[in-house]
Amino acid sequence: MDLQRVTVLGAGSWGTTFAKVLGDAGRDVTIWARRPEVAAEIRDAGTNGAYLPGVALPSRITATADPAAALDGAEVVVLAVPSQSLRANLTAWRGLLPPEAILVSLAKGVELGTLKRMSEVITEIAGVPDGQVVVVSGPNLAKEIAQEQPSAAVVACADHERAVAVQRACFTGYFRPYTNTDVVGCELGGACKNVIALSCGMAAGLGFGTNTMATLITRGLAETARLGVKLGADPLTFAGLAGVGDLVATCSSPLSRNRTFGERLGRGESVAQAQESVGGQVAEGVKSCTSIRDLASGLGVDMPITDAMHRVCHEGGDPRRLGAELLGRDRKHEWS
Ligand SMILES: NC(=O)C1=CN([C@@H]2O[C@H](COP(=O)(O)OP(=O)(O)OC[C@H]3O[C@@H](n4cnc5c(N)ncnc54)[C@H](O)[C@@H]3O)[C@@H](O)[C@H]2O)C=CC1
Numbered sequence: 176m177d178l179q180r181v182t183v184l185g186a187g188s189w190g191t192t193f194a195k196v197l198g199d200a201g202r203d204v205t206i207w208a209r210r211p212e213v214a215a216e217i218r219d220a221g222t223n224g225a226y227l228p229g230v231a232l233p234s235r236i237t238a239t240a241d242p243a244a245a246l247d248g249a250e251v252v253v254l255a256v257p258s259q260s261l262r263a264n265l266t267a268w269r270g271l272l273p274p275e276a277i278l279v280s281l282a283k284g285v286e287l288g289t290l291k292r293m294s295e296v297i298t299e300i301a302g303v304p305d306g307q308v309v310v311v312s313g314p315n316l317a318k319e320i321a322q323e324q325p326s327a328a329v330v331a332c333a334d335h336e337r338a339v340a341v342q343r344a345c346f347t348g349y350f351r352p353y354t355n356t357d358v359v360g361c362e363l364g365g366a367c368k369n370v371i372a373l374s375c376g377m378a379a380g381l382g383f384g385t386n387t388m389a390t391l392i393t394r395g396l397a398e399t400a401r402l403g404v405k406l407g408a409d410p411l412t413f414a415g416l417a418g419v420g421d422l423v424a425t426c427s428s429p430l431s432r433n434r435t436f437g438e439r440l441g442r443g444e445s446v447a448q449a450q451e452s453v454g455g456q457v458a459e460g461v462k463s464c465t466s467i468r469d470l471a472s473g474l475g476v477d478m479p480i481t482d483a484m485h486r487v488c489h490e491g492g493d494p495r496r497l498g499a500e501l502l503g504r505d506r507k508h509e510w511s
């Protein structure tokens with residue numbers, strides 16, 4: 176399967192960066208941008224200054240604000256909009272999707288209300304089988320990849336052949352994709368790490384150091400894996416790029432919007448003030464802490480860090496009390 180014509184729906188940080196990866200891998204890429212002026216800038220100047228200042232996009236990339244024109248003839252459709260708007264966006268685009276196109280999800284979140292993973296939303300709305308949906312996840316901070324700093328990712332699909340085809344389509348000298356068939360594990364790793372990154376940012380904002388950070392990362396991975404295994408994920412996925420890899424990158428990097436958001440809360444800012452710090456971009460963990468908490472509680476899975484993030488982001492919880500609350504829970508075995 177040689178995939179040449181790719182459409183990327185969403186011209187934010189990651190959509191634009193992934194389009195660059197695909198272009199550098201020799202694909203013909205059309206980006207759909209919500210705002211016509213963003214599409215015009217990508218098309219005419221080869222830049223997207225609002226999201227990726229100073230980055231020159233490959234000449235194989237074009238852009239439009241017209242979804243019908245963007246989707247015409249696409250063999251691969253990459254969905255690069257925030258998790259909580261994917262359903263509405265995809266519903267609007269449903270009739271325009273080429274029936275055989277592989278649908279690739281870049282979003283890292285769990286839908287509020289339905290508690291569905293993004294691939295589940297896609298199969299439901301687009302009416303395609305599981306094997307036509309591919310998830311790309313991993314330690315992939317957009318700005319670093321746009322600068323062509325080396326990194327790796329996971330391309331997960333129930334249909335191995337399609338995973339291999341997408342892997343080939345986005346394989347460049349600076350971006351190394353691995354295949355996996357564990358879609359559940361890869362998606363949950365990506366969604367949950369955003370919530371754990373909020374907590375690491377919060378700890379940094381409160382002035383805590385490396386031991387606290389390592390504790391949150393490790394126990395965050397433990398609660399993520401508990402949920403994943405309950406939902407049928409392969410535990411090994413959490414030791415891989417879409418698990419610990421993405422978790423460490425996001426929890427450690429000042430480029431992470433989720434970590435930055437948490438740090439502002441830790442310094443005493445309100446949720447509204449913290450939102451300003453990410454400049455209109457999405458910090459998925461702020462909403463996913465609620466959907467993941469609901470998903471876990473429905474399954475009887477204990478996720479204390481996620482629970483605590485929900486309380487701070489949505490119930491007026493005080494970050495300064497979190498340490499005592501989390502450490503003061505009942506004593507237990509590390510793996511129970
Ligand atoms: N930025 C990064 O480093 C990475 C992001 N991701 C994930 O990719 C997904 C997209 O993230 P980014 O491109 O970074 O987000 P962003 O906030 O930079 O851009 C979102 C894009 O979606 C568009 N959009 C369309 N409909 C929208 C709506 N109803 N509400 C808001 N925006 C709408 C926006 O105009 C914008 O072009 C998220 O789930 C994120 O977690 C995954 C890996 C890396």
Ligand SMILES: O=C(CO)COP(=O)(O)O
Pocket residue numbers: 283313314315316317369372421424425430431432433434457458459
């Ligand atoms: O998913 C990401 C890195 O893999 C990006 O993280 P943020 O959304 O927190 O910036």
